[in-house]
Amino acid sequence: MKKIIIALFLGISALVQAQNTVSGIVTNLKNEPLKGVSVYVPELHKSTVTDENGAYNLTNLPQGNLKVQFVFVGFATQNKLVSSLAKTTTLHIVLEETIFQMDEVIVSTAFNKIQSQNVMKVEHESIKSLQRKGTATLIEGLATIPGVAQISTGTSIGKPVIRGLSGNRVLVYSQGVRMENQQFGDEHGLGLNDAGIESVEVIKGPASLLYGSDALGGVLYFNPEKFAEAHAFKTNFSQKYFSNTQGSNTSLGVKTSTENWKFLARGSYNTHADYSISGGDRVTNTRYNETDFKTGIGYSNATFSSVLRYNYNKLDLGIPEEGIANQTISKHTAFPKQGVFNHLLSLNTVFFFEKSKLDVDLGYIANDRSEFPETTIAGLHMKLKTVNYDVKYHLPTIGKLESIFGIQGMHQTNRNSGTEYLIPDATTTDFGVFGTINHEWKSSVLQAGLRFDNRKITTTAQGISGEEGSFQAIDKSFDSFNASLGYKTNLATNMTLRLNLASGFRAPNLAELTSNGVHEGTNRYEVGNSNLKTEQNIQTDLNLEYKNGHFEFFANGFYNHINHYIYTSPTGTVIADNAVFDYIQNNAKLYGGEIGLHFHPHPLDWLHYETSFESVTGQKQNGDYLPLIPANNWNNTLRGEFKIKNWLADGFAALTVSTTFNQKKVSGFETQSNGYTLLNLGLGGNVKLGKTAFDVSLNGNNLLDKKYIAHLSRLKTDGIPNIGRNIILGVNFNL
Template sequence: MILALILGFSGLLSAQNSVSGTVSDLQNQPMPGVSVYAPELHKGTTTDVNGKYEFTNLPNGSLRLSFTFVGYTTQNKTIAKLLKENTLDVTLPESIFEMDEVIVSTPFNKLQSQNVMKVEHESIKTLQQKGTSTLIEGLATIPGVSQISTGTSIGKPVIRGLSGNRVLVYSQGVRIENQQFGDEHGLGLNDAGIESVEVIKGPASLLYGSDALGGVLYFNPEKFADANTFKANFSQKYFTNTQGSNSSIGLKTSTDNWKFLARGSFNTHSDYKIADGDRVTNSRYNETDFKTGIGYSNSNFSSVLRYNYNKLDIGIPEDGIAEQSSSKDTQFPRQGIFNHLLSLNNVIFFENSKLDVDLGYISNDRSEFEDSNVASLHMKLNTLNYNVKYHFPKFGKIETILGVQGMHQTNTNSGEEYLIPDATTNDFGVFGTANYEWNNSVIQAGLRFDNRNVSSEAHGIVDEEGYFQALDRSFDSFNASLGYKTKLAEPLTLRLNVATGFRAPNLAELTSNGVHEGTNR
């Protein structure tokens, strides 16, 4: 319905802009097969045998294009204001160095070299080449990022010593919520169908709200196929330590306006082996993951709908080194986790401004089985996220964004055990940020207000174990940030950032009562 409303609204707008050009090397020879990508439109193409490319049906305003080819320096070009017909010729010099990436997780989507904040950017392919079996293990190889792990597939990201509800995780432009206060389950994300990850270290409350006290992990999903192409691929991996396998198959196709992709993967692992040759009993797990997406873009707007289903069957290793087995069937105690992630990302283009509207829904179903297939602990967490940002027309060298973010979350229990009570959490935030750029320097500042309201139901009998008192609490915060970046010399860049950070308490902290079985404290 939302997509239909946007389609109808787009009829009120009109723009039929195009851009074309030739990509050549330093010897002025045309380069066929160069990838040309417009990240904001999720639209790509490839140069033909004469090095020529073309995009049609483009919106008004500015347009950023990325030109990439293996063995050559990536060129990121911006057309400040599109005309009806635009010509942009590009020369790619040879290079073996890392590219200057466009950073998606920060508000103005600048190149890394232009960004006020230093953001670590890693492709998932690079992390996979390090031989890690899970996504969280790959993330722990990034400098400044580690993990708290209690099993092969159970890990929490740690940034500068902070983890759990102090580090936010985003996927498909949506904030991931999966009872991250607990230590006995992981991210609920599979690396198949993820293009790259961006890591913000330190307080990012201005951009993402109070829970981003330690930092943010921002996962960029797989790109759609180039226009008028069809692609399919299959990968198979084998891991000797766990006698495990990872299978993934994907396909994607695009026209000039429509795009579609789908990817399925399956992981299965036995208990992992330690140095003396023994296996840690019941550290085995099985994972099924499916991702799909459909997108449409024209000269007035871009809209992408994505869905991710993730199912985890995880053994909980409690006895350490016990019965030795290479079986992949989990024993008791074990966990069953089901995640559904639905996101709708829209950009509506006006004459000199644009409106970003991101909507997300996450359903996290977590069950723990102690000694039978009847769940002793069963929690369902449903979360609705929204993020609306309006990019004002550029005033001289000043760019300004005003936005609102929010979350509506419900937690319900249906098992015998209660770690946290049935509750509702509502977050609301409003923020503004401005960016001023001149010569080789940039200054960026922002302000934000947040409110969190947590209300829960009473459970149990007063003065007895397992009792939860009814709760209705509200928390407010103001945060500010100021950043400065300048290029002191060709190889030397200076960045200075100061920011305040505030984290509102979460439901688990406000209702803790007695022994926490997940952490033995």
């Protein structure tokens, strides 16, 4: 590894050493210079800001084509492609004011377009905007995005659900590499902390063309925070307090950059007591503690750019089994509990050639997961180690035609060292090869791609055949061809249509192939099926958007057909007082969508009204409903944005009414759920007291202390309600 890093950072210096510069002036439509505009080159992780004259200067740039982003609050983002860089290139930019949110560059798709240019509809949310909603965890914030929900275990564990699909059907990417943390388990959370993450992108639908197996249902792509601008040194401190759990969230970060070198580091600590339901009773052992550390170092010159990042995450999670019993505000977890250690190391390097480039991502993930039933001796102890690679070659652009050829792969080992075995020791190997093209003409874009994948899974035999916890050795290979076709056009001024047809696949996971025992949390004896076939789906997506200066409307519809959908079915027999469930397959379909609008009335420039409705239905081929399908949801937000003299900037006040409807469309072993309405309030802004400036936020969630049970709560079967009223106070200092 040391030799590889040295080669990537220094060994390429023998290639062509161009010393190109891009400079210019950024103004508004009135030809007035704009100070503080962020000018960013993503591939080099290089940025600067405009001075009081609107001037900027980027040096030491590579040859060939280069994308430069211009981002400024209150103005539409511009993503400029600079072709055939010269020694000195002048690029003047005129930014146009906009009322709605900035048009962000989408990193999770192949060609890194801004959303208005993108063929696929991708939801982009900054972590700051999610935090303003007052959510306690990252997954709670994600669940506020239309089309996204969560399977929760109290407040500590949440698993993302995208349009009714979850677990191994949804891929999670962080630092440019896929997260692998035994995500087949409902009680296995994300293992990510929102500190040090800048934004998230949500692909709702099959993304196997870009990401291979397990992206059948969608992708969550987390973008890490950017490095500081050249010749800058920044320190940041934030603190949050949560009234319901008497919880605390502390984060401290530092970053600095020279012209070529970049460095950042951030540490955070989360601690929460048992959450209380409406009325004040606490749910025993829902407490948890989290330690997170992120760091990164980067180097770029005119030939290549390389960034090495590391994330350490430690979770100490209580497992609630007693319901509402011992009442305490202790944050020290009791038995049973989980201990999870996650290490994520990533290396991204981009090599620039005269008219093309090579983008290489390498990742190493070590997930150490233990479960302690009654003592400090682990009953379940699984160690998952994953090495993955992603190599994409961007071919020279021909006119308006862009093309990418890539290979991806993964080598993964799972080892057990506890007294219990949930899945066997195993080795998984992935290999995929793909190509995709993007062609633009006038206001239209056409994108297409083709991919082939192979996954091999081998396991070792364990235990005595026929007894609980025993596994037979298997050696399986799964192949899949997948394709995608997308079209985007402007039907009229301000009206955009997107139509996408894509296939995806998912190879059976180890639990589905090999299970033989009681699955904790489900109270079922599950029996795997080594003859399971690959899940294969085809999804059609239609997106219609209209946007003008004061009104924005969107409508998303989808139909998802899945062949060989894998699920558990009761056999009618009982082992050790637990009902036996087999893993079987059937064809299935999911359909629904999201609709919403954003209204900004003139001349009330400070007022915004946003509303959205989301719905998904999942059925098997015989008409029975699929399990774990979110209930329909309707959100309404009235938001004001304001400034008070010289002491409060970027002020906001938001009132949200979130209505979740009855869920009557349930599978055979699920219970129906009643609907509920929650009232949330948020206030905040940037406060200036003399020379001191800081961000402050005050949120009240479930203000009316409503007693409710979410349909996807894993505590629902025990009749345990979700969290009651929660007041969150947060401050953030940029030192």
